[in-house]
Ligand code: DX5
């Protein structure tokens with residue numbers, strides 16, 4: 447069993463068949479399912495809310511890794527927890543009270559994560575390390591799948607890995623992950639790889655091959 451985890455983002459799936467797509471990508475070897483929630487306010491795109499997550503729960507027992515690109519996030523955390531998310535990650539930039547949001551997520555019995563936009567320094571999580579299970583390093587500006595990887599983030603991964611030390615906190619890379627970019631991030635200390643376009647680009651019969659290629663490269 448590999449220590450690296452691959453979390454396909456269903457943002458790049460066929461939204462008219464999200465249930466089947468989620469099932470198929472889990473059957474193809476996804477470790478977690480990455481759910482990109484966008485509000486058209488914090489990011490310039492809109493995806494889905496807790497009701498869709500609740501319906502997707504009928505299709506799989508896989509770990510739901512929920513990335514909330516919404517502001518404010520706090521009023522919706524309970525709904526996403528109840529809908530069946532296993533982890534809720536909020537953006538450090540999405541509100542003034544990150545520590546409160548993280549405490550709230552843990553009080554709901556869920557794992558907690560923080561996502562950092564490319565321009566946000568690693569130090570944004572320095573004082574919440576005891577409240578989180580995961581940091582998401584955005585290697586694109588959030589909002590859309592299929593964008594180009596931003597290489598400057600590799601240094602941030604390295605800084606985070608040093609800051610985390612032996613705490614049980616994963617570093618997840620989100621944006622532009624491919625078999626070419628994944629090894630650079632893994633070498634810097636990343637252990638979870640979100641991939642949208644790189645997994646979904648060629649249709650269901652290729653999900654297994656693409657997940658395997660990223661895993662092998664990382
Ligand atoms: C970006 C999302 C990512 C993205 C990844 O706003 O958070 O999860 O969809 O997609 P790719 O792998 O296509 O960059």
Ligand code: ZN
Pocket residue numbers: 455480481482513620640
């Ligand atoms: Zn994401």
